[in-house]
Structure formats: structure tokens, C-alpha cells
Amino acid sequence: MTLILYNTLSRREEPFTPLIPGIVSMYCCGITVYDYCHLGHARTCVVWDVVRRYLEYLGYKVRYIQNFTDIDDKILNRAKNEHTTMAAVAERFIEAYFEDMAKLGVRPADAYPRATHTLDGIKRLVYELEQKGYAYPSDGDVYYSVRRFSDYGKLSGRKLDDLQAGASGRVETDDPEAIKKQDPFDFALWKGAKSGEPSWDSPWGQGRPGWHIECSAMVKEQLGETIDIHVGGSDLIFPHHENEIAQSEAATGKPLAHYWLHNGMVKVAGEKMSKSLGNFITIRELLAKYDPLAVRLLILGAQYRKPIDFSDEGLQAATNGWHTLQEGLSFGYKHLPPDNPAITDQELENRFQEAVNHDFNFAGGLAVLFEIAKELRKEGNNLTHAGKTDSNLAQLAVKWHTLVKLSRVLGLEMAADQGETPVSEGISAADIENLIQQRTEAKKAKNYAESDRIRAELKAQGITLIDQPGGVTKWLREGD
Numbered sequence: 001m002t003l004i005l006y007n008t009l010s011r012r013e014e015p016f017t018p019l020i021p022g023i024v025s026m027y028c029c030g031i032t033v034y035d036y037c038h039l040g041h042a043r044t045c046v047v048w049d050v051v052r053r054y055l056e057y058l059g060y061k062v063r064y065i066q067n068f069t070d071i072d073d074k075i076l077n078r079a080k081n082e083h084t085t086m087a088a089v090a091e092r093f094i095e096a097y098f099e100d101m102a103k104l105g106v107r108p109a110d111a112y113p114r115a116t117h118t119l120d121g122i123k124r125l126v127y128e129l130e131q132k133g134y135a136y137p138s139d140g141d142v143y144y145s146v147r148r149f150s151d152y153g154k155l156s157g158r159k160l161d162d163l164q165a166g167a168s169g170r171v172e173t174d175d176p177e178a179i180k181k182q183d184p185f186d187f188a189l190w191k192g193a194k195s196g197e198p199s200w201d202s203p204w205g206q207g208r209p210g211w212h213i214e215c216s217a218m219v220k221e222q223l224g225e226t227i228d229i230h231v232g233g234s235d236l237i238f239p240h241h242e243n244e245i246a247q248s249e250a251a252t253g254k255p256l257a258h259y260w261l262h263n264g265m266v267k268v269a270g271e272k273m274s275k276s277l278g279n280f281i282t283i284r285e286l287l288a289k290y291d292p293l294a295v296r297l298l299i300l301g302a303q304y305r306k307p308i309d310f311s312d313e314g315l316q317a318a319t320n321g322w323h324t325l326q327e328g329l330s331f332g333y334k335h336l337p338p339d340n341p342a343i344t345d346q347e348l349e350n351r352f353q354e355a356v357n358h359d360f361n362f363a364g365g366l367a368v369l370f371e372i373a374k375e376l377r378k379e380g381n382n383l384t385h386a387g388k389t390d391s392n393l394a395q396l397a398v399k400w401h402t403l404v405k406l407s408r409v410l411g412l413e414m415a416a417d418q419g420e421t422p423v424s425e426g427i428s429a430a431d432i433e434n435l436i437q438q439r440t441e442a443k444k445a446k447n448y449a450e451s452d453r454i455r456a457e458l459k460a461q462g463i464t465l466i467d468q469p470g471g472v473t474k475w476l477r478e479g480d
Ligand SMILES: Nc1ncnc2c1ncn2[C@@H]1O[C@H](COP(=O)(O)OP(=O)(O)OP(=O)(O)O)[C@@H](O)[C@H]1O
Pocket: 029, 030, 031, 032, 033, 039, 040, 041, 043, 044, 232, 233, 234, 235, 236, 263, 264, 265, 266, 267, 272, 273, 274, 275, 276, 277
């Protein structure tokens, strides 16, 4: 069975072949941290979390990187309004991100690079582009010259000349950057410092990086010049991903990514759910009303490239679906001896794979899970009310193990306490202290990717770290 993916770059379905057999490098454009995450962000994070889990289920070793954009006008504005710093706002919402995603069962990435931790790489890349003639300084800023890159538009299918016609070929006079650009479609790689705003030293003077360049620098630093899969929401195809390609490929002369995959938007009344538009529901608000796994099911029930229209009815239907799965998942905990052998049904797994292998058709995979869950629910009722089942218990045990295994692939694990099995104590205090020690050392070595990863790893296990003055880190276990 071959995994087939729809590649935005080629606009068609292609068999998936990684650069190095058995290994997949994957980069996801993450959150601009100036507010709580909403259901749209949840969709992006859950979809790519499940793609990563599925690739691992197929036997690939996946290195998965997701960034935090922690330098941005929107973060600065919030900091100004709250009389605090950009770093403090970013830190607060990064923390909130980890809390929300842990609740949704999103596994932590292997590293979370941030713009503020990648400045050397960003400056090197801007310098390289300038040396190669793709970038020019202008009054403290540095711009990318899109017309120098002949492949510009290859991802989005937009042609500069059509764009130009759309913009009447005129320079917009209300854009203060416009007069600094040689061409209206050039974009900023580096922006000169404005007074009162955070800035960094550079060959072009004090300033800060533009948005697109950070991802090009992070991909290169974390995964190399060419990666297997670059993902993000479809709203990023143009200009963000188009610009990433222009920057990276002009610098290296190599393809940035072989497969470009994009998830559809969560919409509200036909419009993108968006922080900027204010039409959003935060993950926190949602989880006050709905089970996190119902939210996951809502997301996985739709083809990942299609839009989802947000509605309470949709979430209610997903909640009902989750209850059905839950009943199937509880069968083994209620009715099977704890030591029953973990054998799965290859034929059912094959059907699951056949569905999902076609461009991550998770809804098709879920249909197999529901079929098993409904049978187990029926047989559970038979056992409770008549003391016997229609089919033999050993066969049901195999189906149950299959359901548990495939649910895990989709991140739809049921907490053990919902299945009436002993509740696990979780990670030990000694292991937590050990990880805190490793994190302190990583921070000392300025390896922030590693220290963020350890924080996320602990968060996923319900442990919150509290950094105190003097380099002391305390911890709290959820529910204590
Ligand atoms: N409504 C949505 N549906 C699906 N994915 C989304 C949605 N909004 C943002 N994303 C995705 O979430 C990730 C992080 O987005 P980012 O923080 O840049 O949000 P944003 O688009 O700036 O926020 P907003 O538009 O809400 O102000 C990106 O991959 C983006 O494509």
C-alpha cells in the first residue's frame, strides 16, 4: 500500500517518498503568540499531529518542528496596550499554547524554534540573499526582490504580472514601506528599528526580522536545506509560503520542501475564524463545554483540506460520535481480563490504512473505528444484560486491541480512568527533577529549543513548570 498525498506545489496527488528512506522531516508554521489559540489553530495543530502519528504508525521516524513567531507588530501592539514587553506577552501565550494543546492531546514537537532565538541564522540568510543579488537594503530596511526569482508564484499559481494588473501597477501611498521598495511586490526581510520597539544589531543597523524570513532560517537550522514535508494552513500559501520558497531556494539553489500540504480553514459564517477578525472561539472556551476528544473528532471527521464551518450542532454530533467510540474503547477495560494478549486484526488495520493512505482520509479511517466500536458496544450490552456475547470473547478481544491501537494513531486515547482500570500515577517526582535539571543545563547552553521541548514534554504529562528568580524551577502536577 502506498501513501498518496495531494501536493499543493504540483497541484496533484503523488506517492510519498521521503528523501532518506524511513525518515521524514516535517515543518509546520506555528502560532503568532499574541492571544489565546482558537479552534482554527486547534485544527492546524491536530491535523498535523495526526499526520505525524500516522507516519510513525507506518514505520517512519519523524522529526517534527513547529515555530513560534514571537516578533510581530500584533504582539508589540498588545504589549503597548498592556504596558508590558513583547517578550512577556509572547511568553504568556506560549505557556497558554502548551496548556491548550496538551488538553487536546497534541504531542509536543521535537523543537519549537522562535524568531528571537534564531536571529543569527536570520541575519546570515539575509546577508546571503543580499550577496547573491536577491535582496537590497533601503533606508534601514532590507527587501527581497521578487522579480529576481524566476520561480516566484510556483506554489500559489499567482503570476506577478496578474498581481500587478490587480494592483493597477501603482504603489500604494498609504503603505509607509512602499516608497522604500523597488517594486510593490518586494517584501521586507529586515525592518529598521522604530523608537521604543525591541531591536537587534545587524549589518544594516538596528532592527528586527520580517515574518517570512524566520521560517526559512528555522527550517534550515533545524532540518536542513531540503525537507520532506512543509505544512500549514491554506491561508499561508500566499504570500508566506511563496516567500519562504523564494528566500530559501534563492539562497541554496535547492528545493525547500518536496511536499507542501495545507489544511483548510475553520470558518464562521463563511469567513476564516481569525484573531484579527475577532470572530473566534478559544480552545479554552470550547473545552469548558466540550470534551477535548470530541473537538479532535470534529476536526478529523472532515477532509483535512476542506473548510469546516464552525457550529454547536457540529460539535454536538462530534460529541455523540466520541461517546460511541468511548463505549467501544471501554469494552476491554470492563469485560476482558487485564492480561489478555494484545493481538490486532490485520485485515481491519489494512482497511484503516487503505482509507488513510489516500491523502490522509481520516474520516474513512474513522469509519473502520466506528464499525468496531459499535459492535463492541452491542456485545458489551449483551454481556451486561444476558451474560453472554454473540461472537467469541477472544475474537472480540482482538477487535478491541485493534480499536485501541488505531484510536491511538488518531490521538483519540481514552483516559484509563474512564475505562475503570487503575489510574496511573504519572511521571515520578525523581524523573521530573531529572528533566528540570536537563532543562536548566539546556538553558545555560542557550539551547532554547531543547529547554522548550522539555517544558512541553512535562506539560503533556500534566506537569507545569514555574521559573522563579535565581534560576530555581518549581513544578506543579495538574489536579494537585
Ligand atoms: N481559521 C483557521 N483555520 C485553520 N487554521 C488556521 C486558522 N487560523 C489560523 N490558522 C493556522 O494556524 C497557524 C498559526 O496561525 P497564526 O498565529 O499566524 O494565526 P493568524 O492567522 O495570524 O491568526 P489570525 O488570522 O487568527 O489573526 C497557521 O498555520 C495558520 O494557517
